[in-house]
Amino acid sequence: MFSPARAWREFPQRYRLEAAKCSGCSKILYPPRLVCPECGGRKFTQEALPRDGKVVTYTVIRVPPAGFTEQTPLPLALVELTNGVRLMVQIGDVEDPESLEIGMPVRLEFRRISWDGEAGVIFYGHKAVRAGS
Amino acid sequence: MTIGIVGYGAFIPRRRIKLEEIAKVWGADAPAYKRGLQLYEKSVPGADEDTVTMSVEATRNALARSGGVDPADIGALYIGSESHPYAVKPSGTIVAEAIGAVPALHVADLEFACKAGTESLFIAQSLVKAGEVRYAVGIGADTSQGAPGDALEYSAAAGASAFIFGGDEDLIVAEIVDSFSWTTDTPDFWRREYMHYPRHGSRFTGEPAYFRHSMSSARGMMAKAGMEPRDFAYAIFHQPNGKFPMRVGKKLGFTHEQLETGWLSPWLGNTYSGASPIGLTAVLDIASPGDLILLTSFGSGAGSDSFVIRVTGRISEVQDLAPKTRAQLDENKIYLEYGAYAKLRGKIRMAE
Numbered sequence: 217m218f219s220p221a222r223a224w225r226e227f228p229q230r231y232r233l234e235a236a237k238c239s240g241c242s243k244i245l246y247p248p249r250l251v252c253p254e255c256g257g258r259k260f261t262q263e264a265l266p267r268d269g270k271v272v273t274y275t276v277i278r279v280p281p282a283g284f285t286e287q288t289p290l291p292l293a294l295v296e297l298t299n300g301v302r303l304m305v306q307i308g309d310v311e312d313p314e315s316l317e318i319g320m321p322v323r324l325e326f327r328r329i330s331w332d333g334e335a336g337v338i339f340y341g342h343k344a345v346r347a348g349s
Numbered sequence: 350m351t352i353g354i355v356g357y358g359a360f361i362p363r364r365r366i367k368l369e370e371i372a373k374v375w376g377a378d379a380p381a382y383k384r385g386l387q388l389y390e391k392s393v394p395g396a397d398e399d400t401v402t403m404s405v406e407a408t409r410n411a412l413a414r415s416g417g418v419d420p421a422d423i424g425a426l427y428i429g430s431e432s433h434p435y436a437v438k439p440s441g442t443i444v445a446e447a448i449g450a451v452p453a454l455h456v457a458d459l460e461f462a463c464k465a466g467t468e469s470l471f472i473a474q475s476l477v478k479a480g481e482v483r484y485a486v487g488i489g490a491d492t493s494q495g496a497p498g499d500a501l502e503y504s505a506a507a508g509a510s511a512f513i514f515g516g517d518e519d520l521i522v523a524e525i526v527d528s529f530s531w532t533t534d535t536p537d538f539w540r541r542e543y544m545h546y547p548r549h550g551s552r553f554t555g556e557p558a559y560f561r562h563s564m565s566s567a568r569g570m571m572a573k574a575g576m577e578p579r580d581f582a583y584a585i586f587h588q589p590n591g592k593f594p595m596r597v598g599k600k601l602g603f604t605h606e607q608l609e610t611g612w613l614s615p616w617l618g619n620t621y622s623g624a625s626p627i628g629l630t631a632v633l634d635i636a637s638p639g640d641l642i643l644l645t646s647f648g649s650g651a652g653s654d655s656f657v658i659r660v661t662g663r664i665s666e667v668q669d670l671a672p673k674t675r676a677q678l679d680e681n682k683i684y685l686e687y688g689a690y691a692k693l694r695g696k697i698r699m700a701e
């Protein structure tokens with residue numbers, strides 16, 4: 217469980233999928249970083265990620281960390297977006313984990329990621345859901 | 350000044366539960382409920398879906414259809430709902446942040462039972478008309494709950510719709526011709542603070558509340574605009590179940606054909622603040638230039654908002670730019686059993 221302060225600092229990347237594009241080598245970094253791992257550049261422009269992609273690989277977590285009890289089993293995937301950027305995200309709308317497959321087309325949708333019980337703050341972000349509607 | 354809808358969108362969760370599955374648990378007579386309420390199944394939000402998440406997706410769909418409205422030019426955003434995720438902390442700020450409309454805009458969450466959605470539409474269009482803002486967003490969204498075993502459990506569903514209003518004539522897909530509201534104090538339905546489930550005045554809910562307000566509002570609207578039922582290509586009413594909107598429409602003189610496109614409740618359930626506005630998105634999805642639409646909401650407590658809407662020539666350019674409402678309703682469904690439904694809707698008491 218992250219703190220409200222940390223989540224708030226990350227709203228641009230969590231809510232709007234804002235990535236950093238290196239001005240030196242054009243690599244797109246998500247999450248954004250201060251130094252480009254490719255060329256060492258420190259100048260970036262802001263760019264929103266595309267919301268379509270496919271599952272590269274996935275795993276299903278059945279003993280989840282605190283804050284995810286209602287979402288078990290919890291599928292996590294490495295997703296490659298249409299611009300080549302890869303990110304780790306939860307997969308949403310999965311009633312049967314057996315239905316998941318590598319190469320599955322997905323779209324990133326705005327969802328609750330976790331919540332601090334009944335009284336605490338709700339953390340929002342994106343999950344990958346099967347594309348096609 | 351002509352003002353109207355420059356972008357519209359809906360979001361319907363993928364999960365469904367059939368009426369039989371709920372009736373089975375409570376020993377109720379499913380065929381009698383189906384006949385009586387004309388309900389077959391309803392949408393159910395996932396544990397990770399709420400009024401905010403659905404509103405963000407609906408607004409993104411509206412932006413996709415808006416002909417390139419820059420979110421930074423949105424000067425106001427209102428969400429009408431009776432299921433805001435927080436009792437204190439606005440839903441609208443999260444939606445505004447997610448669509449990139451912050452920080453120069455007005456935001457507030459609205460409440461008026463099932464009418465809060467159309468009230469947000471009214472305020473948004475009025476601000477544009479007054480010249481206060483360039484674009485304004487009105488949203489109706491709910492993930493409402495009925496108490497286990499109560500009649501409302503068969504209908505309370507989840508969904509959202511969003512409308513971006515503007516005054517650029519080349520962007521308007523549906524012009525707001527006129528509006529009217531009819532409101533009285535009528536205690537037909539309520540939920541007190543800290544209570545999980547609403548209560549209703551039982552038989553009091555039909556005639557003096559839903560029918561009286563909806564009909565007075567629709568009639569007042571048509572009288573004000575100098576129109577009658579046959580002038581409209583479509584009419585949409587609030588949909589607490591499958592039966593009421595058809596009955597109120599026919600009492601007013603509308604035909605089945607005028608009513609059926611926006612009539613989603615038999616397969617969607619009652620999406621409260623989302624209900625009649627989602628019906629409007631389904632109509633806009635297939636409407637033709639020049640069509641006139643009557644939209645009449647109803648909210649317990651009680652009030653009813655009406656709008657006369659005229660579809661423009663730009664509609665056909667935007668209909669395919671985001672997922673259509675009927676497709677969201679009919680495709681990619683996940684059917685739940687009652688146990689999974691009870692878990693998702695927080696009806697199971699968890700360890701502290």
Ligand SMILES: [Zn+2]
Nearest residue numbers: 238241252255
């Ligand atoms: Zn670089």
